[in-house]
Amino acid sequence: MRHTLDRDLTADLKTSAEFVVIGSGAGGGVVAQVLAAAGRDVILLEAGPWYEGSDYSNDFWDSMKQLYWDKGLRAMRGRSMIPTMQARCVGGTTTVNSSICFRLPDYVYREWHDPFGLTEYTAEQLEPSFDRTGAFTNIHPTDRELLGRFDLLFESGFAKLGYGSKPIQRNVRGCNGCGLCNQGCPFDAHMGTDRTYVPSAVEHGCRLYANSPVERVLVRGDQVHGVSGTVRDATSGKPKHRFAITAKVVILAGGSMANPVIWKNSGLPDPHGVVGRHLTNHPGIGITSVFPGCTDIGISVPQGFESSDLRSERMMFETLGMPPEVAAVRMPGWGGTYKDLMSRYHNMAMWGVMVRARGEGYVAKGLGSSPKIVYHLHDDDLRLMARALRLITEVAFEAGAEYVIPGVRGVPKVLRTLKEADALLSHPLHPRDMMMIGNHPLGTMRMGDDPSISVVDANAEAHLVKNLHVMDGSIFPTNLGVNPMWSIMAFADYNANKLLTRY
Amino acid sequence: MNQSIEARERRAADEQAESLHFVSRGAIRILCAIADSMFPPDHVAEAQRRAPLSWRSDDERDPLPPAVLPAPRHDHVARYFDNWLAENSWPVRTFIRLFWLIFELSPLFFVFRLRRFSSLDPDGRIDYLNAWGDHWFYWCRMASTLLKSQVAMAYFADPVVRSKFRVPPSPLAGREFLKWRGRDE
Numbered sequence: 001m002r003h004t005l006d007r008d009l010t011a012d013l014k015t016s017a018e019f020v021v022i023g024s025g026a027g028g029g030v031v032a033q034v035l036a037a038a039g040r041d042v043i044l045l046e047a048g049p050w051y052e053g054s055d056y057s058n059d060f061w062d063s064m065k066q067l068y069w070d071k072g073l074r075a076m077r078g079r080s081m082i083p084t085m086q087a088r089c090v091g092g093t094t095t096v097n098s099s100i101c102f103r104l105p106d107y108v109y110r111e112w113h114d115p116f117g118l119t120e121y122t123a124e125q126l127e128p129s130f131d132r133t134g135a136f137t138n139i140h141p142t143d144r145e146l147l148g149r150f151d152l153l154f155e156s157g158f159a160k161l162g163y164g165s166k167p168i169q170r171n172v173r174g175c176n177g178c179g180l181c182n183q184g185c186p187f188d189a190h191m192g193t194d195r196t197y198v199p200s201a202v203e204h205g206c207r208l209y210a211n212s213p214v215e216r217v218l219v220r221g222d223q224v225h226g227v228s229g230t231v232r233d234a235t236s237g238k239p240k241h242r243f244a245i246t247a248k249v250v251i252l253a254g255g256s257m258a259n260p261v262i263w264k265n266s267g268l269p270d271p272h273g274v275v276g277r278h279l280t281n282h283p284g285i286g287i288t289s290v291f292p293g294c295t296d297i298g299i300s301v302p303q304g305f306e307s308s309d310l311r312s313e314r315m316m317f318e319t320l321g322m323p324p325e326v327a328a329v330r331m332p333g334w335g336g337t338y339k340d341l342m343s344r345y346h347n348m349a350m351w352g353v354m355v356r357a358r359g360e361g362y363v364a365k366g367l368g369s370s371p372k373i374v375y376h377l378h379d380d381d382l383r384l385m386a387r388a389l390r391l392i393t394e395v396a397f398e399a400g401a402e403y404v405i406p407g408v409r410g411v412p413k414v415l416r417t418l419k420e421a422d423a424l425l426s427h428p429l430h431p432r433d434m435m436m437i438g439n440h441p442l443g444t445m446r447m448g449d450d451p452s453i454s455v456v457d458a459n460a461e462a463h464l465v466k467n468l469h470v471m472d473g474s475i476f477p478t479n480l481g482v483n484p485m486w487s488i489m490a491f492a493d494y495n496a497n498k499l500l501t502r503y
Numbered sequence: 504m505n506q507s508i509e510a511r512e513r514r515a516a517d518e519q520a521e522s523l524h525f526v527s528r529g530a531i532r533i534l535c536a537i538a539d540s541m542f543p544p545d546h547v548a549e550a551q552r553r554a555p556l557s558w559r560s561d562d563e564r565d566p567l568p569p570a571v572l573p574a575p576r577h578d579h580v581a582r583y584f585d586n587w588l589a590e591n592s593w594p595v596r597t598f599i600r601l602f603w604l605i606f607e608l609s610p611l612f613f614v615f616r617l618r619r620f621s622s623l624d625p626d627g628r629i630d631y632l633n634a635w636g637d638h639w640f641y642w643c644r645m646a647s648t649l650l651k652s653q654v655a656m657a658y659f660a661d662p663v664v665r666s667k668f669r670v671p672p673s674p675l676a677g678r679e680f681l682k683w684r685g686r687d688e
């Protein structure tokens with residue numbers, strides 16, 4: 001574990017800084033670096049520890065406990081339980097994600113112009129920030145030699161149906177394709193903010209306190225005054241000291257799930273009830289297909305190939321590697337048949353579709369320290385998922401799959417022909433019929449010019465609390481249809497640079 | 504067949520219960536019974552393999568021999584769950600134990616058998632587990648998925664399973680991992 005200032009504390013901490021940044025993920029890590037590199041006085045507060053490659057293991061459950069909030073067992077409630085994961089460590093979820101990088105599609109800027117008054121945000125305006133963050137984190141297309149055979153099968157299946165696909169752009173340096181990205185990169189090859197922006201911020205004098213969850217943002221009148229919280233032991237999580245930091249400006253970057261809870265705990269104003277509302281995400285669902293021959297599952301880049309051809313129809317397809325303990329949950333049945341299915345693990349390919357869902361939800365204070373997360377899928381989203389599953393099943397058969405395991409209740413557990421897959425379209429689906437995952441929660445503190453529908457303005461400053469800014473995925477007014485990390489970093493870079501002229 | 508499995512589970516429960524803190528003898532039997540229903544010993548698996556769903560990868564297009572999934576080692580499963588329970592708070596532990604108890608005692612309501620789950624024969628267990636997994640009530644299906652995921656986690660954490668199944672031993676990181684893959688130059 002890397003050394004951070006919290007370890008040196010022998011008593012409660014009372015100090016001050018010009019800027020306090022809460023959270024060191026895609027948003028907070030970038031903001032802290034931009035400010036510190038400009039010579040500003042910055043404190044970065046992160047709830048989790050700062051790990052290095054040698055701290056990680058390939059034990060799935062150990063990694064969940066070590067790296068994720070609520071041991072990786074968070075779920076969104078609503079019409080069904082949808083698991084969703086956020087990391088709790090320096091680098092935030094960028095430390096454990098699959099490194100997939102996309103620029104923000106043009107249609108998203110356009111959608112944000114009128115309803116939210118975000119006219120200043122255009123592809124041209126943000127381009128320098130995308131270029132800077134892309135260069136800083138070494139974003140480039142995945143080398144073909146790191147791909148698994150399941151990526152190549154995906155490519156050939158889509159090509160046979162006339163769709164394009166290509167290696168995914170990833171932020172890595174020296175990746176060897178071990179497949180462990182979601183459990184922390186043991187080779188320090190994954191260029192999350194924990195390996196890029198945060199070390200650079202620290203080199204430029206930013207004071208980093210890890211293991212220091214912020215509990216309250218302090219306000220005087222209508223202006224932010226500082227933050228307070230508890231420093232915890234890195235391994236046991238037990239409280240060690242209290243901290244209270246006064247600051248001229250506070251930047252909230254705890255992610256879409258944490259920000260509303262910090263806001264509510266701090267008793268900050270919310271007259272229109274918008275804080276925590278409008279939670280969006282990209283619900284994901286996958287199929288497992290079994291091919292003759294080894295597919296390299298679990299031993300190559302976990303997500304190396306994508307097809308964006310149907311993005312305009314709100315669907316995005318990506319390959320998906322996973323360890324056997326996760327594949328085991330997706331296999332239907334029990335007994336000898338189940339064991340037979342699992343014995344084909346090395347021949348499996350998992351491919352996922354991520355839909356740009358219309359559904360919305362909210363995040364509120366929950367029992368204990370976990371947030372209450374509610375999310376409702378729209379019926380259109382279900383129809384889209386059924387269509388996407390049918391299409392990806394077709395891709396699998398085109399690529400030579402022996403059979404496909406759709407993991408959808410009400411359709412055959414194992415599909416041996418494409419005709420059987422038509423059941424996906426004829427059967428009325430319910431969210432509870434599928435094993436989904438809630439990817440990329442966004443939008444709980446959304447940005448806009450109207451305080452009755454948004455929390456922060458176009459400068460990412462809270463409408464109702466001066467000098468309190470929010471700079472992470474929670475400000476995006478809608479979901480994006482692509483993986484959001486690069487956009488979050490670019491928006492953080494853009495807005496942090498505005499802070500330099502403003503303060 | 505049934506007796507040999509049950510005897511194995513009973514023995515494991517007796518042997519392990521002394522040294523474990525959080526899982527009881529009864530819980531060990533339930534969990535081992537679920538593990539045996541997921542990865543049955545070969546002779547049981549053979550009997551349970553139903554024609555339309557039987558695939559072996561000794562198909563000539565597959566250059567690899569079928570991966571070997573050994574029967575679960577009950578002492579490992581028991582220890583895994585003991586450690587796992589230890590990591591949870593007492594309300595969560597109580598809830599989990601309560602659920603295991605309900606699961607153990609409910610065959611009557613799912614498959615009309617007046618027996619406990621762990622004393623059903625292997626086929627009866629499969630019917631019971633399928634009844635949970637395919638139930639109209641969503642929370643029964645969820646519970647079945649959670650059980651499956653927990654037992655899979657315990658099973659695949661076993662170094663013996665991992666080596667027979669040709670997945671890297673765990674925990675393993677850094678260069679060790681590359682060596683295992685034969686990619687370390």
Ligand SMILES: Cc1cc2nc3c(=O)[nH]c(=O)nc-3n(C[C@H](O)[C@H](O)[C@H](O)COP(=O)(O)OP(=O)(O)OC[C@H]3O[C@@H](n4cnc5c(N)ncnc54)[C@H](O)[C@@H]3O)c2cc1C
Nearest residue numbers: 023025027047092093097098100214255472473483484485
């Ligand atoms: C398994 C997985 C794979 C993913 N793969 C991809 C991918 O390939 N590409 C992609 O674009 N996106 C991916 N994502 C999503 C992406 O990583 C996130 O959307 C992005 O990191 C969100 O950035 P953020 O700054 O909003 O929040 P985070 O990156 O989550 O950062 C928030 C930080 O704030 C900290 N924090 C929270 N509360 C407090 C508090 N009270 N005090 C102090 N600190 C606090 C958290 O510990 C965390 O470090 C993936 C997500 C997951 C879970």
Ligand code: SF4
Nearest residue numbers: 175176178179181185
């Ligand atoms: S595939 Fe392995 S080496 Fe590459 S980034 Fe992921 S964890 Fe690191």
